[in-house]
Amino acid sequence: MARIIVIGAMGHVGTYLVPRLVEAGHDVVAISRGRAQPYSLHHAWGGVEHQIMDRTAMEADGSFGPAIRALNGDIVIDMICFTLPSAQHLVESLLGNVGHFLHTGTIWTHGFSTVVPTLEETPKYPFGDYGVQKAAIETYLLDRARRDNFPATLIHPGHIVGPGWAPLNPAGHFNPAVFSTIARGETLALPNFGLETVHHVHADDVAQLFMRAIANWSASVGESFHAVSSGALTLRGYAEHMFRWFGHEPDLSFQPYDTWAAAQPSEDAKATWEHVARSPNCSIAKAQRLLGYAPRYTSLQGIEEAVTWLIADGQVAPPAK
Structure with a gap:
């Protein structure tokens, strides 16, 4: 099994993803800014290594990427990257030092809807700083995947729901x-x-798609997938x-x-x-076809x-x- 670093592990999706990873036999390191608790406690959290890192401060002094690299993860899952410079800083540190890198995007990279359901490969014209930055990160990661064999996968959730x-x-x-x-x-x-x-999408269904991307490395690397309901x-x-x-x-x-x-x-x-x-209004056909994604909710x-x-x-x- 793999050693997996989860950055932003205590959030909506991490609450469900981390226990899934532990129960699958992985060695999990949960990175968070403070000592927040996940939205629901699960016995699997007892087997998780916790590390506290202030990403903003560490990026400012250039230490965040090297600190993540030093944890020697086979897989890195980044749940909380919101700007292109933040993504670039981490990728430059991990290039050649990670087997799979998974980034949490957003369906807001699409901007206005045109033909629906929207496909991942539909030309993107985002608006608003959040969508624009996330789209720039996607373009960057997919380019690094194609030019430099950086093993990136992007998961784009919809409006995440769940108890809590x-x-x-x-x-x-x-x-x-x-x-x-x-x-x-x-x-x-x-x-x-x-x-x-x-x-919408249930947080556990987003976690499911991350698990399927990890289990299907060859089909998921260099690709983006919508994580939404049916x-x-x-x-x-x-x-x-x-x-x-x-x-x-x-x-x-x-x-x-x-x-x-x-x-x-x-x-x-x-x-x-x-x-x-x-x-x-996004399509999940690609995730269904390549990864076997099947939303429970x-x-x-x-x-x-x-x-x-x-x-x-x-x-x-x-x-x-």
């Missing part, structure tokens, strides 16, 4: 008050006609489902985006614009699990009896 945090809601932002509005059976206002799309949701369809899940008939109203946004907290309205402007199943946790945590009212 608020999911992207039917209004296109993360305020759990939307689910409380639905739970009370009150009218929920949506922007436009509610036909923009969002594409189907995107329209905001309207998502909202209608949640009303019924809470025991109510749907009660929706629709307003032009600018009118709708004026009545929302500015942070929520901005988050909604970021999501509806992109309206992601549909979007709605993953969301229901997350909202069940919000109810138990007291952030959302329970369903009507």
Whole structure:
């Protein structure tokens, strides 16, 4: 089995990925900035080596890449790289010193949706600093894979859901008050006609795809894969489902985006614009064909699990009896 370094191991995906790696027999080193706990504890965490590293500070003095290289990992999984210089720093240290390098990207590298479901090889025109930087990292890693045989694989998650945090809601932002509005059976206002799309994925299904990429090295190196559920949701369809899940008939109203946004907290309205402007709807055909990816959760199943946790945590009212 391999020695695997996981950078950003305590996040949404790492919570599920690290136990999967340990149970598969791998020797795992979990890198985190502090002593945060994963979102759910699993007995497998007891067999993990923990290292605390402040990536930002160490990149500034040039020590992060050499420190990761010194851990002698066969495989390095980078969950928290957000800029091209950060990726370049790490790759330059690992070139010739790692057997497989897996990077966590994002479906936001695609920018506006055109033909859907969107394929990985669709020409990309990202907007916004996050998507632009992630797309630049993807271009860089795939170029290094082709020119220098750097063994890179990119996994692009959608909107990650799971118990322990608020999911992207039917209004296109993360305020759990939307689910409380639905739970009370009150009218929920949506922007436009509610036909923009969002594409969720359960954190454990992202972890599954990482495992399949590791197990299928020859098929995954030099490639990018979408990590999303089997189907995107329209905001309207998502909202209608949640009303019924809470025991109510749907009660929706629709307003032009600018009118709708004026009545929302500015942070929520901005988050909604970021999501509806992109309206992601991504294909998983490539991951299915090359890696055997088979999401366990549909979007709605993953969301229901997350909202069940919000109810138990007291952030959302329970369903009507």
